Amino acid sequence: MNLPSGGVLTDREIRRAYEGGELVVSPWEDGMVRPAALSLRLGEHAFVLESDQSVDVADRRTYPKMLERLPDERGRLRLEPGEVLLAPTLEKVGLSERLAGLVDGTSDYARLGIGVVLSGQVSPGFGRRKPGVLTLEIVSHLRHPVLLRPGARICNLMLFASTGSARAYDEMPHNYSSDQAVAPSRLADHVRPA
Numbered sequence: 001m002n003l004p005s006g007g008v009l010t011d012r013e014i015r016r017a018y019e020g021g022e023l024v025v026s027p028w029e030d031g032m033v034r035p036a037a038l039s040l041r042l043g044e045h046a047f048v049l050e051s052d053q054s055v056d057v058a059d060r061r062t063y064p065k066m067l068e069r070l071p072d073e074r075g076r077l078r079l080e081p082g083e084v085l086l087a088p089t090l091e092k093v094g095l096s097e098r099l100a101g102l103v104d105g106t107s108d109y110a111r112l113g114i115g116v117v118l119s120g121q122v123s124p125g126f127g128r129r130k131p132g133v134l135t136l137e138i139v140s141h142l143r144h145p146v147l148l149r150p151g152a153r154i155c156n157l158m159l160f161a162s163t164g165s166a167r168a169y170d171e172m173p174h175n176y177s178s179d180q181a182v183a184p185s186r187l188a189d190h191v192r193p194a
Contacts, residue, residue, distance in 0.1 A: 008036050009099075009159040017099065023159065024094030024131045037156035040103075043088035043133060044150040046077050047182055060188040076147040079114070085138040086182045090151060093134060094127035097165050101126070102158045103134055109154065113141040116155050123169035124162055130178035 011033050017023040032039040051064035079085050105116030116138050140146045
């Protein structure tokens with residue numbers, strides 16, 4: 001597939017990247033293509049981070065516990081004020097080594113006081129061998145609970161053409177490239193204890 005020489009992929013280029021195999025998205029829904037991004041939806045299997053001690057990033061024994069947050073009887077995920085909810089995208093994504101991405105929340109959620117971000121960057125080669133979910137960090141800045149709807153559009157993935165990376169993300173140690181569900185932090189795998 002002929003990717004543009006650089007810059008953000010527009011709707012036509014996103015579709016071409018998908019059709020040419022440079023971009024894998026499952027399930028694919030053409031209506032999720034935006035003028036310069038691909039919308040992704042909220043998955044179901046979410047976790048709340050709960051901590052009762054100081055966190056030492058080099059010591060996984062101090063990491064917050066990941067407590068499963070099940071949908072309520074109406075299929076909604078409850079987000080309490082100030083909580084950090086880790087939730088997967090419904091879609092599994094794979095990028096060739098010639099694509100990079102940025103994930104950002106939508107203004108619809110931001111206007112409700114809900115932040116939807118993880119690290120934002122999706123490196124070239126993410127999920128290229130086995131497409132994986134993107135893990136979202138969702139935080140409510142409101143004083144009352146928020147009820148989120150799995151299956152609803154929650155973020156956008158902007159895609160950028162690149163000249164290709166010398167080393168794809170899925171070849172790096174301790175990566176999240178082919179995660180099929182939310183995974184805990186792997187930071188302790190590459191931070192030296194003092």
